[in-house]
Amino acid sequence: MKEPKPRIREIRQTEERFLSSDIFEERAHTLPPRNGKGTYREAARDVPVYHHCDVVVVGGGPAGCAAALAAARTGADVVVLERYNHLGGLSTGGVVIWIDRMTDWEGRQVIKGFAEEVIDRLPSDAVAGPDRTLWGVRDEAQAKYWRLRTSAFHGIVTWAPTIDPEQLKLTSQEMLIEAGVRLVFHAWMAAPIVEAGAVKGVVFESKEGRQALFAKVVVDCTGDGDVFARAGAGFDTDIEEGDVHHSMNTGFMLGGVDMKTWLDFRLNEPEAFSELNKRGREQLGFFQAPYVSWRNDVALFLGPRQSGLSALNVDDMTEVEIRSHRFTQAHCAFFRKHAPGFQNAWVMLSAPQLGVRHTRRLAGVGRIERQQWSSGEILPDEIGVSPSVSPKFPVISVPYSALVPTRLDGLVAAGRHISCDANSHGFMREIPQCWLTGQAAGVAAGVAANRGLQPRQVDVTEVQAILRTQGSFVRDHKNFAETAAGEGG
Ligand SMILES: Cc1cc2nc3c(=O)[nH]c(=O)nc-3n(C[C@H](O)[C@H](O)[C@H](O)COP(=O)(O)OP(=O)(O)OC[C@H]3O[C@@H](n4cnc5c(N)ncnc54)[C@H](O)[C@@H]3O)c2cc1C
Structure with a gap:
């Protein structure tokens, strides 16, 4: 049989996209279709309880690592559940070793906190990127040199290094263990435990069979919204056709x-x-x-x-x-x-x-949207700042409300499935932004668990204050004029 000719769409680089590419659509499968029909009723059963804790983080990718460390540092008892044998998610096991931009167009590092700490802890020969003195430099020769080495964009040298994935696995693991986090590898979250509209924990599957893990707060860092989707939270799946974010x-x-x-x-x-x-x-x-x-x-x-x-x-x-x-x-x-x-x-x-770049995105109390890009507004519940896609736009305020489901308690979400429109997903899914939302989700989960609150009830000013003590760059919206003038270094 003749192979169907794949359809290639040339995607133009614009100022609203991070990446250009020839994306191709080819739906025909190599293997024959499956023949399953109907349903099979699984027998109900009692499952052993594995553990009780304050915060369970499902998924040990960039968002999950940052969330677990941040929650543990609020004093919470934290468990990370990860289906593979290592931490780092796509940044290690997916060989996505190019950590995208953490600086604004002036060269100030705006994604800090966990991002800065974990990279600083890597051995110096595990990180390749421009020296700090070059961040923000617009010199043609430097930009030309670094453009081919992942760290210059729009003629400006940025902080977007490449890293050794094995060292990132080890460093992440040791940081979490030092903070008292319990790691559970080879464990696949199979179902959330939901009671009266609130997530109370998860059931996971491993070589030991199915087990229940209870927590005061669950942080969904699966990247695909596995926990919140199965727990009944709303989500979006629309895509931005002209972007690579869905390929x-x-x-x-x-x-x-x-x-x-x-x-x-x-x-x-x-x-x-x-x-x-x-x-x-x-x-x-x-x-x-x-x-x-x-x-x-x-x-x-x-x-x-x-x-x-x-x-x-x-x-x-x-x-x-x-x-x-x-x-x-x-x-x-x-x-x-x-x-x-x-x-x-x-x-x-x-x-x-x-x-995987995109599957589901949470329907959150708040949402990062394209209209926001130009405003430069500092949102009252800002938990961090994302670099913008081009020098035409100021940095983008990331709100806590984008991590909180509209209708589900006991859970916050972080990483590439947070609440945003498809266009903004193009940059909010990048590794530094996942570290940022992960750290904020971890702090909020820790605060909620320690105070006996739901994530939607936490005092955001307390979360912001803890994030600042953890090294994150979080501005004060009351102080717009001063901070917009150029903090952030
Ligand atoms: C090909 C490609 C290129 C990219 N290029 C870049 C780039 O150059 N720079 C950049 O910064 N970003 C890039 N990205 C984006 C970035 O890698 C991801 O968006 C980011 O890693 C998402 O982090 P996360 O923690 O949200 O999810 P993930 O990295 O996907 O981590 C999720 C973790 O959860 C675990 N998990 C999932 N479901 C379950 C479950 N049910 N039970 C237990 N564990 C579970 C997974 O095993 C995984 O470890 C790229 C992505 C892809 C796919």
Whole structure:
């Protein structure tokens, strides 16, 4: 049978997007469709209780790590439940080792707190990025140099380093253990425990079977809203067609390369580079150019990006893995043959975690929306500040209300599934923003648990004050003129 021709949409880079890409939509599956029909009634059963705690964080990705540490530092007894064998989520297991911008366009670090602490604790050779003195520099030569190394955008040098994922796994783990957090790996949250409209804990599945874990507050950091969706909270699934935020792929890394040779080629031989791209697209169908990593001998690939498939459908997820594994080997062979610096390349790793950018977004009490981008307003319940997508916009105030479900108690959400519109999701899903919302959710959950309140009832000024003592950059909306003038360093 003839393969259907994939539909390629060229996505233009605009000032409202972080990334441009050739996204492709190809819904046909490699494997035959499933034949299941009807339903099967599972027998009711009693499950053993695993533990009682103040705060359970479901998902140990960027948001979950920040949430657990922040909650533990409020004095709460915290458990993290993670389905894989490590912390870091996509930033480690998904090989998304490019940590996006944490600075504003003047070079001030605006995403701080956990973001600053965890990167500072990594060994110096596990982080590659521009020196602090260069952040915000608009010098053409510097911007040109750092643009090819993930850290300059719109002609401005930014703080957006690449990191060693193994060191991030270890550092995150040790930080949480030091803070007294109980880690539970290899444990899949199967169902929330909900009573009278409030989440009281979760049931998880592991090699021990099903077990119940009770908590005063649950922080949903699954990235896919698994807890809040199953507990009955509202959510959105609409997507921004022109953005990559809804596409999936499994990232991979090639070892044995010489990125300096590759970058010299990219910079100095633009025609040969575009010829290579063309040839790659012809031979492979879809072509992904590499990014730098934290080492000269490792290249990072975060595509080709596939859209039109859902990360809430197990057959679609399987399809993305099948295609991504094929792309990985095909790219390695192509690069070995044709790309300067890649003659000795080998496939070091295809990510153990599927690269999911978007599934559900919470229907929250508040919401980050496109209209807000230009206002520069400091929201009364600000829990942090996101860099904007282009120098045309000021930084964006992130409200606590975007983490709180409109109608569900006992739970806060953090990470890539917070309440925002599809356009704003393009940047709110980035790793630093997930650290930011994770830390705020953790503090709020700790405060709620310690005071016997629901997350929607906590005094936001107390959350803001604790966040500041934890190193986060949180402005005071009453002090708009002063802080807008340029705090943040
Ligand atoms: C290919 C790709 C490229 C990207 N590029 C960049 C980039 O260059 N820079 C950048 O900053 N960001 C980038 N991103 C975005 C960023 O990686 C994610 O949005 C971010 O990691 C989300 O963090 P999170 O904590 O919300 O979720 P995740 O990182 O997805 O972590 C969620 C964690 O929860 C666990 N979990 C989920 N469900 C359950 C369950 N039911 N039970 C138990 N555990 C569960 C998962 O195993 C995972 O560890 C990219 C994303 C992708 C996919």
